[in-house]
Structures are given as C-alpha cells and as structure tokens.
Amino acid sequence: MSRRGLAAVASVLDQAASSATNILVLVLAARLSSVSGFAAFSMVYVAFSVLLGLNMAYVGQTVVLEKTAERLGPVCRSAAAFTGAASAAAGLVLAAAGALLPGAVGTAFLALGCVLPLVLLQDGLRYCFSALRTPQRALAADTLRLVCVVAALAVQPAGASAARLVLVWGLSALPALLLGLWLLRPYVRGARADLRPYLRRGHLGQRFVVEFAVGNGSSQLAVLGLGTFATPLAVGALRGATTLFGPLNVLFNSASAFAPPVLGRLPGKRAVVRATLVLGLVLGALGAGVAAALYALPDRWGRQLLGDTWPAASAVLPATGAQYAVMGLGTCALLTLRVLAPKATLSLQVVFSLLSVAFLLAGYAAWGVTGAAWGLVLGSALKATAAWWRVHRLPAAGPVCGAARPVE
Structure with a gap:
C-alpha cells in the first residue's frame, strides 16, 4: 500500500478511535450512574462537545489548511499554545459557573472546568498531526486515550457521582496528552508560538465557527437548554x-x-x-x-x-x-x-x-x-x-x- 493509502487508513482508524472513546465514555457513565446522575453527566458532555467543536472550527480547520512546509512547525506550536490558553480561560468560566449552579449539575460543571485544558489540548493535537501528514501519530495518542479512559472509568464504583466521573474522564487524558506532545516535539522544536493571528479580526476560523455554530452547535445548545430550563x-x-x-x-x-x-x-x-x-x-x-x-x-x-x-x-x-x-x-x-x-x-x-x-x-x-x-x-x-x-x-x-x- 502506498504512503498516501496508509495515511488515509490511519486517518479513518484515528476517527474510529476518537468516536469509540466518546461512545464508550457515555456507555460506561450510563451504566455507573443513576438516571439523574447520567442526566447531569450528559449536560456536561454536551457542553464539552460544543466547546470541542468550536475549537475544531476556530483552530483545527485553519491548521489543516496550511500547505507551506516551512510554516507547519510554527503553525502547530501556535495552535497548541492558543488551544491551551483559550481552554484554560474557558475552564475558569465553567468552574465559576459550576460553583454557582446548585446540585450535581453544578459540581459536574466545576469538574469540567478543572479538566477542560487537558481534554481540549489532547484532541487539538490531532489537527497538527493531520497538517503534518502524520496521522499515525494521532492514532497512537488517541488509541492510548481510548485505553486509559475505558480502564479508568471501568474501575469506578456503581453510583459514582457525575463530578467524579467527569474528573476521572478528564484526568485520564493526561497520558495521551503527554504522548502527543512528545510525538509533536520533533516538528516544533525551535519554532516560536504566535497567538496574534488568532486574535485578529478576519481570522479564517471565525467563518468556520459560524458554520459550526449554525450547523452543529445550535442543536447541541438547544439540547443543553432543555436540561437547564426544562429537565x-x-x-x-x-x-x-x-x-x-x-x-x-x-x-x-x-x-x-x-x-x-x-x-x-x-x-x-x-x-x-x-x-x-x-x-x-x-x-x-x-x-x-x-x-x-x-x-x-x-x-x-x-x-x-x-x-x-x-x-x-x-x-x-x-x-x-x-x-x-x-x-x-x-x-x-x-x-x-x-x-x-x-x-x-x-x-x-x-x-x-x-x-x-x-x-x-x-x-x-x-x-x-x-x-x-x-x-x-x-x-x-x-x-x-x-x-x-x-x-x-x-x-x-x-x-x-x-x-x-x-x-x-
């Protein structure tokens, strides 16, 4: 099989590993939780899905459009740095909101705020490897992510709270994140991160965010609204x-x-x-x-x-x-x-x-x-x-x- 064919297979397998992670996380959480506990976990996971999509649209899609080989190192380092900084800021907002919300939903959002930088940055590295045409590296990191999260959730006790499950799910991303950063290091060594393009008006990611917001995020936010204002x-x-x-x-x-x-x-x-x-x-x-x-x-x-x-x-x-x-x-x-x-x-x-x-x-x-x-x-x-x-x-x-x- 040609190198291009192997890269396509690795990309499909990486997508499958990422999707399997999302499926198994929800299946395990449902089996471990009460009905109300899984409802709280689901609200947090919907919020995370929206933030994940926004990061994919604003950062990921612009990274994979970079074609100049000499710029890939600085672009990937800048993307990782911006994702880390933006997810930390969003995590603080979520943690503050969780502290104000009552009950299990509030503590679950507080937990999401604590682990958000880990999970968003780990997922964001996939787009760097895609731009670098090394999807097999993304596959290695995402496979480790799948193994770690399944193992971590499988040993949790029945009836575990939504906040505990969110923390376990988020912290289990750390090994895959460290592996991803190590695999990315040879490509970004010596490159400088520049966050200014992401903050400028007219950044291409802004258009992609609009498409995501109306195409995917709107229905996700509507479902989240049902949980906030209905049940x-x-x-x-x-x-x-x-x-x-x-x-x-x-x-x-x-x-x-x-x-x-x-x-x-x-x-x-x-x-x-x-x-x-x-x-x-x-x-x-x-x-x-x-x-x-x-x-x-x-x-x-x-x-x-x-x-x-x-x-x-x-x-x-x-x-x-x-x-x-x-x-x-x-x-x-x-x-x-x-x-x-x-x-x-x-x-x-x-x-x-x-x-x-x-x-x-x-x-x-x-x-x-x-x-x-x-x-x-x-x-x-x-x-x-x-x-x-x-x-x-x-x-x-x-x-x-x-x-x-x-x-x-």
Missing part, C-alpha cells in the same frame, strides 16, 4: 439514544473527509450527483437498519448498555433512528454542494439549523422528550430536502473539490 432527564434520554448510533458518525465523518477528492475527479455534475445519491441511500439505509436492530433489542441487553437510562433512551430510538436515516441523505447532499458549489452551504446551514432548534423546542413543549426528538427529525429532513433541491438547480458544471460535514 436534565431530557438531555440524558436524547444523549443516551444518540450514543448508540455513534458508529454511524464514523461513517459520516469518513465520507465527508475522504469523498471530495474522489468526487473531484468525476466528469461533471451528473456523475457527482449519481455517486453521492447512491452513497446517501446507503448511509440512510444503514441508519434505518441500526434503528430497527436497537428497537428490537431486549430490555435486559439495553440495560447492559445504558443502565437505568435505557428506558428513557429506548422511547426516543424510533425518532433518533429516523433522524440518522435522513442525516445520511442530508450529509451527502451537502457533500455534493461542497464539491460543486462550495459557497452554497452556509445559507442552508443557517436557515435550517435554526429551524431544527425551533422544532426541537416546540416538540418538547407539545409532547415532551419524544416530541423534541421528532422535532430534530423534521429539521434534519427539511435540511436534506432543501440541500438536494439546491443540488438539482445547480448548472451542469465541473466539480470543485472541497470539504463537508454531517447534517444534524
């Missing part, structure tokens, strides 16, 4: 159900990362649309199939996965499965637009992501947690429909290679 149990149910579909996220992200160069070689719009439509149908069918298998899962097996959270999560499985089915189609529609008309995606993300949030909140107000889940389905379905309609109206032009992200 944390809603967050536990929605997060628990979503966790079970984690392997599909690996496929969505891999398709988004590696399909554009392949599609860019196809001769014209018709060939690109045919390929992405077939891919979308396959991903949609996989989503429906996983949903059917999970819905048929015996309760005792479900409790082995999610503990006391299983009854609440299983109630929204049909809706979550339907959402993942339409996400498969929608992801490929946005992928098509990224290849054929890269500037056409932002307006779709803004309009239909905000609609998804509105449907989520309206569904919860009318029918509770199940209504919220079906509200997300409706938003994802409308976004996918609008994206494919936009593809249909494109002129028959040659493709332009770009990048895409999953529709949520």
Whole structure:
C-alpha cells in the first residue's frame, strides 16, 4: 500500500478511535450512574462537545489548511499554545459557573472546568498531526486515550457521582496528552508560538465557527437548554439514544473527509450527483437498519448498555433512528454542494439549523422528550430536502473539490 493509502487508513482508524472513546465514555457513565446522575453527566458532555467543536472550527480547520512546509512547525506550536490558553480561560468560566449552579449539575460543571485544558489540548493535537501528514501519530495518542479512559472509568464504583466521573474522564487524558506532545516535539522544536493571528479580526476560523455554530452547535445548545430550563432527564434520554448510533458518525465523518477528492475527479455534475445519491441511500439505509436492530433489542441487553437510562433512551430510538436515516441523505447532499458549489452551504446551514432548534423546542413543549426528538427529525429532513433541491438547480458544471460535514 502506498504512503498516501496508509495515511488515509490511519486517518479513518484515528476517527474510529476518537468516536469509540466518546461512545464508550457515555456507555460506561450510563451504566455507573443513576438516571439523574447520567442526566447531569450528559449536560456536561454536551457542553464539552460544543466547546470541542468550536475549537475544531476556530483552530483545527485553519491548521489543516496550511500547505507551506516551512510554516507547519510554527503553525502547530501556535495552535497548541492558543488551544491551551483559550481552554484554560474557558475552564475558569465553567468552574465559576459550576460553583454557582446548585446540585450535581453544578459540581459536574466545576469538574469540567478543572479538566477542560487537558481534554481540549489532547484532541487539538490531532489537527497538527493531520497538517503534518502524520496521522499515525494521532492514532497512537488517541488509541492510548481510548485505553486509559475505558480502564479508568471501568474501575469506578456503581453510583459514582457525575463530578467524579467527569474528573476521572478528564484526568485520564493526561497520558495521551503527554504522548502527543512528545510525538509533536520533533516538528516544533525551535519554532516560536504566535497567538496574534488568532486574535485578529478576519481570522479564517471565525467563518468556520459560524458554520459550526449554525450547523452543529445550535442543536447541541438547544439540547443543553432543555436540561437547564426544562429537565436534565431530557438531555440524558436524547444523549443516551444518540450514543448508540455513534458508529454511524464514523461513517459520516469518513465520507465527508475522504469523498471530495474522489468526487473531484468525476466528469461533471451528473456523475457527482449519481455517486453521492447512491452513497446517501446507503448511509440512510444503514441508519434505518441500526434503528430497527436497537428497537428490537431486549430490555435486559439495553440495560447492559445504558443502565437505568435505557428506558428513557429506548422511547426516543424510533425518532433518533429516523433522524440518522435522513442525516445520511442530508450529509451527502451537502457533500455534493461542497464539491460543486462550495459557497452554497452556509445559507442552508443557517436557515435550517435554526429551524431544527425551533422544532426541537416546540416538540418538547407539545409532547415532551419524544416530541423534541421528532422535532430534530423534521429539521434534519427539511435540511436534506432543501440541500438536494439546491443540488438539482445547480448548472451542469465541473466539480470543485472541497470539504463537508454531517447534517444534524
């Protein structure tokens, strides 16, 4: 296999290791916690997911766009330094907010503030290795992260508090962080960190943050809002159900990362649309199939996965499965637009992501947690429909290679 092929395999495996870490963390936390404890942990994990996405958009995506070999060392050192400083500042804010919030949710957010610099910096190094074209180093660090976090959580006692689980989860990132910094050291030795580009107006990451905020972060924040203003149990149910579909996220992200160069070689719009439509149908069918298998899962097996959270999560499985089915189609529609008309995606993300949030909140107000889940389905379905309609109206032009992200 060529060096490029090995790098692609390492990138896919690294994405799989990262996704497996997220899935197993939530599964283990659900099994160890009470329903209310997992709800508090889920609220913290949703907040972390938003911060992780913001860091990926503002820092990570700009790092991987750097093509000048001589600048990679300073760029990677600057990215790591900025991530460390920004996550420390955000951690202080979270710790202060946690000290003011009552009960288990407050102490869990306080714990997140203490460990946030470790987990964000450890994840952020993945983008440095990607820019350096050494994904196998990211894979080594993320595999160690997976082993350490599973081992650390597996030995926690049943009924452990959400704050304790957050601290264990965060501190278990330290070995992987140290390994990642050691693996990065040869590439950044002698380079100087410069944080000023990240603080300037017009930094490219600002545009990526907007796309993330409207495309992914808005629904995450809406779910978090349900826990703050309605009930944390809603967050536990929605997060628990979503966790079970984690392997599909690996496929969505891999398709988004590696399909554009392949599609860019196809001769014209018709060939690109045919390929992405077939891919979308396959991903949609996989989503429906996983949903059917999970819905048929015996309760005792479900409790082995999610503990006391299983009854609440299983109630929204049909809706979550339907959402993942339409996400498969929608992801490929946005992928098509990224290849054929890269500037056409932002307006779709803004309009239909905000609609998804509105449907989520309206569904919860009318029918509770199940209504919220079906509200997300409706938003994802409308976004996918609008994206494919936009593809249909494109002129028959040659493709332009770009990048895409999953529709949520």
